[in-house]
Amino acid sequence: MRSIVKLAAPAAAAALLLAACGTTGGETSSGASSGSSGGSCPEGISIGFFGALTGPDANLGVNINNGVKLAVDQHNAKSGACQVTLTPYDSQGDQNQAQGLAQKAAGNTKLVGIVGPAFSGESKVADKVFADPEVNLVHITPSATNPSLAENGWKTFFRVLGNDATQGPAAAKFITGTLGKQKVYVVDDSSEYGKGLADIVRKDLGAADVKDNTVQKGQTDFSAVVADIRSSGADAVFFGGYYAEAGLLLKQMRDAGLSSDQVAFISDDGAKDDGLITAAGADAANGAYVTCPCLPPDKAEGTFVEDYTKAVGSAPATYSAEGYDAATILLNGISEGKTTRADLLSYVASYDKPGVTKQLKFDDKGEPSSVSVWAYKVDGGKIVADQEINS
Template structure:
């Protein structure tokens, strides 16, 4: 899938309320901190997440949004462009500390979009905090990340303390499932989210199980699910394991509804599961394309495809950092700039609370139909 992406095609995104509002000579009036300042030149922002490996699609979706934001910014600031430095973690927490050090040591990097995954965030963010390098994650949803007192941590989407209850509510109220089963993949993200769903479903849960990332044989879990009589299954984990899991469940004759969350909202889940993915429900604190039509149009013009999971959030995270650069902020002053940021983005009003959490949170449900994720609306 990555080979089909056209990353170098420039487009105009004039219709979008994006980036800093630049004027001639580099003077800007940027949202958040207010006032005008001379933009610093030769600055970089970083993109930290999986760009290769089994979870690469999710990172590429974000990177696409970041590149679109850079296109818009650099078009307005042709004499003072910002470049992107990629830190490909492959979604592996063990690689995160070394990549964080690499970003910290590059003094031209004034902010990071990411880390993209919760496990790598837990591993890398202590170093970013110590160095005073701002991180704005467009996708890491583990609630505990905001509880560490990191002054550099910000998140442009709702966390799993919102997504978990929303998924449980959907299972109870929309699916009207009476016998849900819950499986997690033991990751920082997957187990954390599944535990919240377990708590909210309470005594209705008829069984629990844990699998491992990179596992391919789920026969033991399939047997447990079938013997429990489950009419719905919530899976906390990522697409590479979700696809063979649902396929093996369907091959064994299980007829219940497969429910997962944002880590599975990846086209590879549908492609690898085939017909077994039909009817699956995926929750996500990411907006459907019709919420941001101007952004969707610009994205499709650049990449010849609709925006995907967290593309808009990647755009918004990058835009905040670019607004800071346009306002003359450096690495140390970027923290206060982001703290006070309050501006409409393509996905929501971009504003943070004292812990770096988004102040505007929505969770949507998507269903797999005809080989695509189709919005089923907001879960309220």
């Protein structure tokens, strides 16, 4: 959602994680000592981050982890603070790894809360583990937007941004209303997130949805899809999925002569990353749009942007501020002596304080009380805020 931390490969993602989090090996990485500051501060108390820190979608996870790390460091620097350790659980964005990682987190007796899981697919698997009454591990996602996650009765589930039941209709409205497009070709990447969002967009486009298609995560050849887009007569393409595939599809559309004047390209928050521009090339990416239920960086409250930039060495990126807000909720609970899983869960459920992105308060399903959706545009090689999409 901002100037983006560039991670072109898993090795780069790991390098940034080492720099930002001070990881030296083992299960935990600490921004400060984990010693106790009093009887209500258990030795080595920890919060976790669960999401991709390596792998093809790592940029988004690292952005969040950077925000979480900043919140932990700021908390630990306060006089008399209960020192909290940050424990990363690197899912690589792979839903198949989520079960084992969730069980590992559940068994970590020092861990009282989690920021994440970051993606909807891994959330669907891991959240069941956290919600088990024998585990009772509160988790606040800054980025998993599939609406169904809030419909499972999981009392430990919370998220700090709007879900795709908000983003999907807003994207459809932006495409047909603001952009004036009436023949939209909708593609999804078959993931829990990408297909779920694309299906909502399809429904809200109604008759403007002229044709649908599905591709696969990791697919690189979209020539058949591009040919089908051309033959459909579409004046816009909406892609539901992540930046790697979105960027390649966009590149191959433009290489085939489908210019931005002929066929607009719109994607989602999973594609809101500089990786989209890297995959497509700056010229092809120029003029593309993405939607996101996340706040533009210059609208974050307080000194967050300045503090983040100083700590990380680059401006906040997509979900960084949301990750910071989610971590701050957990850390505020620990500061108020809520140092067991049960106590911290109750604290989060009744939380009502301002964050850097919005007033942070949850309904009985764990959804935020305040949501907004923004359209962003690629302009001059950067993803910049275009406008808030009014509901």
